[in-house]
Amino acid sequence: MSESPAANPSTAVVIGAGVIGLSCALGLARAGWTVTIVAEQPATETVSGVAGGIWFPYKAEASPRAERLLKTSFDRFVELADDPASGVDLVEGLWVERLPGTDRSWTASARNVRRAPEGEVPRGARDGIVAELPIIDMPTFLPWLAAQAAAAGVTTLEASVDSVGQALDVVLSASGATPALAVVAAGEHSGAILGDDSTGYPIRGQVVKLEQAGITHWLVDDDHEDGMIYVIPRRNDVVVGGTADEGETDTTYSQETEDAILRRAIEAYPALAGLAVKERAVGLRPARPALRLEEAEGPPVRTLAAYGHGGAGVTLCWGTAEEIVELAGPPANEPCGP
Numbered sequence: 150m151s152e153s154p155a156a157n158p159s160t161a162v163v164i165g166a167g168v169i170g171l172s173c174a175l176g177l178a179r180a181g182w183t184v185t186i187v188a189e190q191p192a193t194e195t196v197s198g199v200a201g202g203i204w205f206p207y208k209a210e211a212s213p214r215a216e217r218l219l220k221t222s223f224d225r226f227v228e229l230a231d232d233p234a235s236g237v238d239l240v241e242g243l244w245v246e247r248l249p250g251t252d253r254s255w256t257a258s259a260r261n262v263r264r265a266p267e268g269e270v271p272r273g274a275r276d277g278i279v280a281e282l283p284i285i286d287m288p289t290f291l292p293w294l295a296a297q298a299a300a301a302g303v304t305t306l307e308a309s310v311d312s313v314g315q316a317l318d319v320v321l322s323a324s325g326a327t328p329a330l331a332v333v334a335a336g337e338h339s340g341a342i343l344g345d346d347s348t349g350y351p352i353r354g355q356v357v358k359l360e361q362a363g364i365t366h367w368l369v370d371d372d373h374e375d376g377m378i379y380v381i382p383r384r385n386d387v388v389v390g391g392t393a394d395e396g397e398t399d400t401t402y403s404q405e406t407e408d409a410i411l412r413r414a415i416e417a418y419p420a421l422a423g424l425a426v427k428e429r430a431v432g433l434r435p436a437r438p439a440l441r442l443e444e445a446e447g448p449p450v451r452t453l454a455a456y457g458h459g460g461a462g463v464t465l466c467w468g469t470a471e472e473i474v475e476l477a478g479p480p481a482n483e484p485c486g487p
């Protein structure tokens with residue numbers, strides 16, 4: 150980092166403009182911080198843009214803390230469902246259970262939860278849970294979230310940085326002020342930017358997005374013997390998945406995988422047959438043994454880590470933002486002039 154004037158005590162930089170960076174930036178701005186996002190790519194072009202957008206704690210930490218974050222996010226999404234512009238809808242669907250002792254803790258937050266009647270449980274499955282969950286239409290939600298952040302005063306600078314110090318320099322040269330607080334929310338690159346954590350790992354996911362023609366219910370069959378199945382009906386498409394390959398970094402789209410995904414999804418959900426493919430996508434879920442939401446040592450200013458959300462970054466975004474705002478505390482007043 151170059152020689153810089155004293156840090157401005159009420160300014161913060163957030164590294165990352167995915168769903169986590171945007172929600173943290175919005176939370177901090179609403180708490181009185183002057184926030185600048187530094188990000189290589191806008192949200193729609195990140196892993197967040199690949200997400201199906203169902204509220205569900207998939208491949209995320211299971212802990213009392215995570216449950217609190219889940220509940221906070223769930224409640225916020227339920228509120229947002231009253232605002233059509235946010236892209237959030239409450240949708241009923243079926244969670245298929247095939248293994249004994251499947252974790253049902255998520256049902257504590259969900260709405261209108263009931264056991265699926267026998268006739269609705271697929272052949273070979275043990276049980277099923279019907280529930281109403283938020284489905285977040287990501288092509289609507291991410292621009293909405295970015296607009297909310299901008300309206301709260303957040304500015305965004307496009308840059309790739311290797312460290313917190315570099316992000317401070319980017320903000321300093323654009324605004325003449327050095328932030329007093331940094332939040333690292335750069336998904337799978339966060340550990341490298343902080344330089345103190347190499348425990349993150351990717352979980353590759355491939356999805357195919359079909360035209361939306363009257364698909365009204367979600368379906369998740371995670372432990373299907375031929376591979377996971379999920380069907381997420383959004384406003385203008387239906388996201389069909391999927392795969393979850395731990396440690397796999399290749400983001401090349403596989404036609405063979407798509408064929409297999411569609412074969413098993415159509416068998417489970419026959420109404421999908423014949424729907425045209427609108428889009429294809431691969432993303433790397435930013436996983437970690439545990440979510441990292443804490444103060445990090447080392448960078449030249451106070452720094453908070455906000456990453457490791459695995460397959461549940463959308464699901465946990467509002468709870469994460471709340472936690473970061475709490476960790477940050479209120480901004481100090483700017484120093485008075487002479």
Ligand SMILES: Cc1cc2nc3c(=O)[nH]c(=O)nc-3n(C[C@H](O)[C@H](O)[C@H](O)COP(=O)(O)OP(=O)(O)OC[C@H]3O[C@@H](n4cnc5c(N)ncnc54)[C@H](O)[C@@H]3O)c2cc1C
Pocket residue numbers: 164165166167168169170187188189190191192195196197198199200201202203204205308309310311334335336337338342353354355356390391431432433434435456457458459460461462463464465
């Ligand atoms: C196929 C698939 C389906 C999914 N479905 C769901 C779902 O239904 N529900 C759910 O809750 N979650 C889902 N997820 C998981 C979810 O997408 C992630 O948990 C979430 O997007 C992580 O958000 P993030 O903001 O941490 O990271 P990202 O979205 O990856 O954003 C990272 C940001 O940091 C920036 N950045 C990175 N490195 C640098 C750098 N060096 N310098 C500057 N900027 C940098 C990027 O440009 C970007 O702006 C899914 C993921 C996949 C792959």
